[in-house]
Amino acid sequence: MIKAGATHIAVATDHVIESFRNNLWPGYKTGEGIDPDLFAQFPLLEQALSAAGVVVWPMIEFEADDALASAALAAARDPRVGQVIICTPDKDLAQCVRGTRIVQLNRRTRVTLDEDGVFKKFGVAPESIPDYLALVGDAADGYPGLPGWGAKSSAAVLAKFRHIESIPADWREWSVNVSNASALAGTLSRERESAMLFRTLATLRTDIPLFDNVDDLRWKDA
Secondary structure, three states: OOOOOOOEOEEEEEOOOOOHHHHOOOOOOOOOOOOHHHHOHHHHHHHHHHHOOOEEEEEOOOOHHHHHHHHHHHHHOOOOOOOEEEEOOOHHHHHHOEOOOEEEEEOOOOEEEOHHHHHHHHOOOHHHHHHHHHHHOEOOOOEOOOOOOOHHHHHHHHHHHOOHHHOOOOHHHOOOOOOOHHHHHHHHHHOHHHHHHHHHHHOOOOOOOOOOOHHHHEOOOO
């Protein structure tokens, strides 16, 4: 990103794997199973980044993704900022994309998603990503979603209704082309509380104070 011209940059790390979400859902991801040799490199990474002149946010109560979401929205409010690039392949960060002002870069594939790109990939707008993940689940984060709700059915329903609470209880009011609509409606009716909890888990915090001014994020050697 620096070689491509970024002048202001920061890196958020999961200094502690567990977060407030573990108190909400017992199956949420933990540090269990991480290779000790790999885990030992986390503080070394933070030290190396700081030494390289990069701002580092080691997260403890919240997750690194929460920091990225908070920082992206805060930086985008500054009229001096041309564009905010969130560099991560994590699908939950797609909820932070705003038009072409806040975009998501997958450095592995070199693909950048703006708001239209998010819709093409997931079938829903960025604002519906937490609802989408709540229905389909996120194995990486440890919550299962709702039985029967796959990517296609979730996208089709949310593309019309946007949020879980707006989905009518009567499937005949959906007017969307999904198979087993009656069964899906029944599942949602029975497990709506779980769906709302999963959406809470998938919704990134955007209110974490990380910097006072975007100038604080300028790469020291820029």
